[in-house]
Amino acid sequence: MKSLSQQLGLSQTTVSRALNGFPEVSERTRRRVQEAAQAANYRPSAIASSLAAGRTRVIGHIIPMAQHRMINPHFSDFLSGASEAYAAAGYDMLLRAVPLDEEEQVYRDLARQHRVDAVVVHGPKLDEPRIALLEELGLPFIVHGRCGEAERKNYSYLDVDNVGAMQTATRHLTNLGHRRIALVNGLEDMRFAADRRQGFASAMDDAGAALEANYMRSADMTEPFGYSATHDLLALDEPPTAIVYASMLMAMGGLRAASQAGVKVPDDISLVTYDDALSFLEDEDGTGDERFLTVVRSSIHEAGEMLGTMLMEKITHPDRTLQHIMEPQFIAGASTAESSQ
Amino acid sequence: MKSLSQQLGLSQTTVSRALNGFPEVSERTRRRVQEAAQAANYRPSAIASSLAAGRTRVIGHIIPMAQHRMINPHFSDFLSGASEAYAAAGYDMLLRAVPLDEEEQVYRDLARQHRVDAVVVHGPKLDEPRIALLEELGLPFIVHGRCGEAERKNYSYLDVDNVGAMQTATRHLTNLGHRRIALVNGLEDMRFAADRRQGFASAMDDAGAALEANYMRSADMTEPFGYSATHDLLALDEPPTAIVYASMLMAMGGLRAASQAGVKVPDDISLVTYDDALSFLEDEDGTGDERFLTVVRSSIHEAGEMLGTMLMEKITHPDRTLQHIMEPQFIAGASTAESSQ
DNA sequence: TAAGAGATCCAAAGCGCTTTGGGAAACGAG
DNA sequence: CTCGTTTCCCAAAGCGCTTTGGATCTCTTA
Numbered sequence: 001m002k003s004l005s006q007q008l009g010l011s012q013t014t015v016s017r018a019l020n021g022f023p024e025v026s027e028r029t030r031r032r033v034q035e036a037a038q039a040a041n042y043r044p045s046a047i048a049s050s051l052a053a054g055r056t057r058v059i060g061h062i063i064p065m066a067q068h069r070m071i072n073p074h075f076s077d078f079l080s081g082a083s084e085a086y087a088a089a090g091y092d093m094l095l096r097a098v099p100l101d102e103e104e105q106v107y108r109d110l111a112r113q114h115r116v117d118a119v120v121v122h123g124p125k126l127d128e129p130r131i132a133l134l135e136e137l138g139l140p141f142i143v144h145g146r147c148g149e150a151e152r153k154n155y156s157y158l159d160v161d162n163v164g165a166m167q168t169a170t171r172h173l174t175n176l177g178h179r180r181i182a183l184v185n186g187l188e189d190m191r192f193a194a195d196r197r198q199g200f201a202s203a204m205d206d207a208g209a210a211l212e213a214n215y216m217r218s219a220d221m222t223e224p225f226g227y228s229a230t231h232d233l234l235a236l237d238e239p240p241t242a243i244v245y246a247s248m249l250m251a252m253g254g255l256r257a258a259s260q261a262g263v264k265v266p267d268d269i270s271l272v273t274y275d276d277a278l279s280f281l282e283d284e285d286g287t288g289d290e291r292f293l294t295v296v297r298s299s300i301h302e303a304g305e306m307l308g309t310m311l312m313e314k315i316t317h318p319d320r321t322l323q324h325i326m327e328p329q330f331i332a333g334a335s336t337a338e339s340s341q
Numbered sequence: 342m343k344s345l346s347q348q349l350g351l352s353q354t355t356v357s358r359a360l361n362g363f364p365e366v367s368e369r370t371r372r373r374v375q376e377a378a379q380a381a382n383y384r385p386s387a388i389a390s391s392l393a394a395g396r397t398r399v400i401g402h403i404i405p406m407a408q409h410r411m412i413n414p415h416f417s418d419f420l421s422g423a424s425e426a427y428a429a430a431g432y433d434m435l436l437r438a439v440p441l442d443e444e445e446q447v448y449r450d451l452a453r454q455h456r457v458d459a460v461v462v463h464g465p466k467l468d469e470p471r472i473a474l475l476e477e478l479g480l481p482f483i484v485h486g487r488c489g490e491a492e493r494k495n496y497s498y499l500d501v502d503n504v505g506a507m508q509t510a511t512r513h514l515t516n517l518g519h520r521r522i523a524l525v526n527g528l529e530d531m532r533f534a535a536d537r538r539q540g541f542a543s544a545m546d547d548a549g550a551a552l553e554a555n556y557m558r559s560a561d562m563t564e565p566f567g568y569s570a571t572h573d574l575l576a577l578d579e580p581p582t583a584i585v586y587a588s589m590l591m592a593m594g595g596l597r598a599a600s601q602a603g604v605k606v607p608d609d610i611s612l613v614t615y616d617d618a619l620s621f622l623e624d625e626d627g628t629g630d631e632r633f634l635t636v637v638r639s640s641i642h643e644a645g646e647m648l649g650t651m652l653m654e655k656i657t658h659p660d661r662t663l664q665h666i667m668e669p670q671f672i673a674g675a676s677t678a679e680s681s682q
Numbered sequence: 683t684a685a686g687a688g689a690t691c692c693a694a695a696g697c698g699c700t701t702t703g704g705g706a707a708a709c710g711a712g
Numbered sequence: 713c714t715c716g717t718t719t720c721c722c723a724a725a726g727c728g729c730t731t732t733g734g735a736t737c738t739c740t741t742a
Contacts, residue, residue, distance in 0.1 A: 002728080011692045016730060026690060043453040047391045048728035051697050056388060058435075065421060073621040076417040080406060083438035092456070094399075095434045097424035112384040115433070223593070224624045249621055252564070252593065259600035280414040280590055283565045343698080352722045357700060367720060389698035392727050687740075695732080702725080709718075 008036055019044070057090055059311060060116035062106055063097045064123055066220065072123070073249065074300050077279050078144070081304025082120070082311075089312045091117075104133060111137040118315055120144060120307065124191050131155055140318055142311045144303070145192050156314055156322040158307040162192050162274075165296040165328040166199030166244065169272045172294065172330070173242045174207035177339035178270060182215035182240035184229045184250050193218065196246050196274065215240055226253025234261050234269075241339050245273035248281055251293060266337035274328070276300040294336040298328035349377055360385070391455075398431055400652060401457035403447055404438045405464055407561065413464070414590065415641050418620050419485070422645025423461070423652075430653045432458075445474060452478040459656055461485060461648065465532050472496055481659055483652045485644070486533050497655055497663040499648040503533050503615075506637040506669040507540030507585065510613045513635065513671070514583045515548035518680035519611060523556035523581035525570045525591050534559065537587050537615065556581055567594025575602050575610075582680050586614035589622055592634060607678035615669070617641040635677040639669035 005015045010029065018025045018033035025033075036042075050056040061082075063075060083093050094116055098106050107130065110116055118140040121130050128147030135155075143157035173181055183200045186193035197216070204211055214236060217229040226249060233240055234257065245251040251273035258265050265271055275295035303326060310322045346356045351370065359366045359374035366374075377383075391397040402423075404416060424434055435457055439447050448471065451457055459481035462471050469488030476496075484498040514522055524541045527534035538557070545552055555577060558570040567590060574581055575598065586592040592614035599606050606612055616636035644667060651663045 012729080013693080013731080014691055017691090020730085024690065029690080041453070043450055045392075045728055046454045046456045047388055047397060048697090049730070050388045051386075051392050051699085052728075052730040054697070054730090061436075063421070063424075073414055073417055073619070076414055079436065080404070080438040083404075083436060087437065087439075093436045095402075095420065095424060095436050096428065097421040098428075109384055112382070113387045115387045222621050222623065224622065252597075256593075256596065256600075259597075278414070280562070281564050283563070353699080354701080354723080355721055358721090361700085365720065370720080386698055389727090390700070392729085393698075393700040395700090395727075683742100685741090687738100689738075690736085692735075693733100695730105697730085698727105700725105700727085703723100705720105705722080707718105707720080709716105711716085712714090 004033075004036060004040055004042055007040075008033060054114070055117050056115065058092045058094050058116045059086060059308075060094045060096070060110050060119040061122065062103060062110075062119060063095065064103060065097045065099050072221075074276050074278065075122070077276070077299075077301045078304035080279075081301040081306075082308035083304075085305050085308025085312065091312065103130070107133055107137065107139070111139045118142070118311055120311065125189050126191050126194055127189070128191075140311075140314055142307060142314055142322065144307055145190075147191055154321055156310065156320075158303060158310055158322075158324050158326070160192070160298050160303065160326045160328060162195035163199035163202070165274055165298070166196045166246075167203040168328070168330050169244050169274065169294075169296045170200050170203035171206070172272060172332075172336060173244070173270060174203060174209060176242075176270065176336060177341075178242040179207070179209040179339070180212075180215070180238065180240045180242070180341075181209065182233050182243045183217070183246075184226060184233075184243060184254065185216070185218040185246045186221045188218050193246060200244055221247040221250055223249045223253040223256075226250030227257045228253075230254040230257035231261065234258065234263055240269070241341055242270040242272070242336070245271065248273055248275045248278060248293075248295070252281075255293075266335050267340075270294075270336040270339070272296070272336055275331075277302075291331065291333050292335055294333040295331050296328045297331055298326050302326075345374075345377060345381055345383055348381075349374060395455070396458050397456065399433045399435050399457045400427060400649075401435045401437070401451050401460040402463065403444060403451075403460060404436065405444060406438045406440050413562075415617055415619065416463075418617070418640075418642045419645035421620075422642040422647075423649035424645075426646050426649025426653065432653065444471070448474055448478065448480070452480045459483070459652055461652065466530050467532050467535055468530070469532075481652075481655055483648060483655055483663065485648055486531075488532055495662055497651065497661075499644060499651055499663075499665050499667070501533070501639050501644065501667045501669060503536035504540035504543070506615055506639070507537045507587075508544040509669070509671050510585050510615065510635075510637045511541050511544035512547070513613060513673075513677060514585070514611060515544060515550060517583075517611065517677060518682075519583040520548070520550040520680070521553075521556070521579065521581045521583070521682075522550065523574050523584045524558070524587075525567060525574075525584060525595065526557070526559040526587045527562045529559050534587060541585055562588040562591055564590045564594040564597075567591030568598045569594075571595035571598035572602065575599065575604055581610070582682055583611040583613070583677070586612070589614055589616045589619060589634075589636070592616075593622075596634075606676050608681075611635075611677040611680070613637070613677055616672075618643075632672065632674050633676055635674040636672050637669045638672055639667050643667075 005012045015033055018030040086093055121141055121143040124143050124145045124147040126148045134141045146157050146159045185197055188194050219225045254271055263269055272294045275297035277297055277299035314322055346353045356374055359371040427434055462482055462484040465484050465486045465488040467489040475482045487498050487500050526538055529535050560566045595612055604610055613635045616638035618638055618640035655663055
């Protein structure tokens with residue numbers, strides 16, 4: 001940049017201002033500077049500008065790593081969406097996979113090191129200490145999802161209407177006459193899973209159907225868990241006539257279990273699932289004419305993109321509180337039918 | 342740090358040296374400094390040290406985004422592994438999902454901006470311009486996989502023995518008497534997919550089995566593609582008696598297609614797949630006593646971890662060329678049986 | 683025409699570290 | 713005791729930008 005300013009006969013001040021779009025520079029010189037920069041293939045040093053300006057143009061994503069180093073597969077699609085939004089604003093994404101018990105320290109370090117301008121809070125739990133921590137640290141953040149007392153607190157988040165989604169899914173089944181309905185859910189200390197359970201429960205209640213403890217399963221949302229939960233449910237003395245899954249991966253495990261047990265879908269049992277529109281489960285053209293499963297769907301890639309955009313706004317207007325809830329879409333497939341009972 | 346050095350009655354030089362483990366500091370003062378730093382909860386500013394030292398302690402991961410914004414699901418596990426290795430060395434991970442046609446510019450910018458100390462090259466193709474580009478840019482890198490003329494070039498990489506893996510898988514089938522074997526592969530402009538095909542082909546050749554063009558399918562490794570490819574294969578006039586898949590996701594699609602078509606596995610058809618040990622397809626306890634599919638398996642999480650470690654070494658010894666090949670493990674399951682023909 | 687307002691630009695002071703090039707004290711050898 | 717070494721520490725000069733606080737010049741307005 002020094003050589004650039006000398007070559008142009010301008011001060012570094014002016015060059016910097018011209019390139020960063022400050023108004024104290026005439027249009028003519030700005031253009032001149034920009035052209036020279038282009039010609040010299042000049043790229044400002046990100047670190048130097050970070051140091052001088054006190055902002056890094058980097059967003060931190062702390063990925064909580066569960067016990068078995070499992071990482072939620074939904075992240076990859078979410079991150080690709082967020083990354084798009086950041087790129088459009090000239091921001092970058094810093095990733096750290098962190099064991100659960102080190103999370104707090106990592107946030108503290110990140111804040112004190114000034115490594116990032118803001119962070120995204122992933123996987124909020126019902127009891128979520130990170131919100132208070134981040135507010136204490138003064139580190140801007142946005143939550144993907146909500147935590148416990150979401151309605152009372154005044155923080156920014158992007159969430160999906162999980163309650164509504166599961167109500168829709170469950171109601172679809174009760175409307176078809178089902179009453180013995182099982183729920184295969186994620187870990188219910190997570191707010192989203194708690195919400196999904198609540199949506200399920202309220203729709204059951206509306207239909208006057210009983211909640212049976214035996215029909216409620218919950219664990220990490222893996223395909224094998226979907227399989228084993230379904231396997232167990234089908235083996236009950238009085239198996240459910242329908243199952244609601246909280247994720248496509250578990251539903252796939254469910255399909256596998258049903259087919260292995262010789263149980264026909266939807267003749268013998270109806271299946272419906274929440275669907276994050278994970279890219280690796282989608283048809284190449286995205287349409288999925290073969291759509292077999294009945295789903296309630298909301299693209300997690302889009303969620304990432306939207307959250308990224310919101311965070312960019314939050315950074316320019318730190319005082320604003322941004323809250324948004326995405327509405328999933330119900331798509332009837334061929335995996336649900338009238339209850340035969 | 343200024344206040345710290347004043348408080349201690351030492352120069353900033355000494356404090357910096359003490360904390361960074363330089364030898365020109367007596368053990369006594371070093372301890373004194375470290376204790377004071379601990380007490381003051383001091384964390385050096387990462388950006389300032391980056392600027393001064395000319396290294397950022399950040400590794401760049403450029404994730405190529407295919408046409409439909411699909412991101413390879415294997416990344417999440419790979420990244421979590423790499424992240425662990427980085428964290429252990431005090432490094433961070435910068436992520437950018439980039440459309441294919443912008444890749445080169447991104448590498449150039451990253452290098453000129455000094456945003457990262459090194460990068461990881463993902464998804465090398467047979468014809469891979471990035472190696473030459475990065476060498477030209479002088480940006481240290483390591484490749485996950487190999488590119489076209491791997492044997493001639495002198496770059497660092499971590500790869501899996503894809504040829505051997507597929508030979509093993511295919512041989513298992515030919516040993517069981519199968520001759521009409523299909524391959525459902527990834528996109529074959531990618532080196533790893535080309536290798537898998539080659540392994541398949543050579544094992545077929547060894548057994549004197551013919552390669553039939555109709556039996557060779559290749560596309561993005563999604564579950565739906567596994568489904569449709571298998572569906573089509575089963576509908577052929579002369580369907581294969583066995584199928585080899587290049588990924589677990591496609592194999593799952595294959596299982597779905599078979600079960601829907603009423604084709605019994607392994608009675609009517611044998612299935613075997615390459616398996617990246619994706620966390621969300623694993624049992625909670627990782628053992629998988631229900632292991633149904635016969636697989637050739639190599640953990641992609643471990644690959645990430647190992648590659649991260651190698652890259653750390655590469656950074657401290659830039660002159661070294663590190664090359665490593667992981668050997669997958671064959672695990673017999675219940676999805677393969679003797680050919681009935 | 684003088685004075686205030688605007689528009690452009692600049693010199694220089696950082697941002698918070700690392701690193702160079704000594705300097706002073708302690709130690710050993712001759 | 714003197715001189716060369718070694719050990720330990722320091723002052724100050726950056727790293728490559730941004731930003732403050734004017735300075736200069738042109739344009740209005742009374």
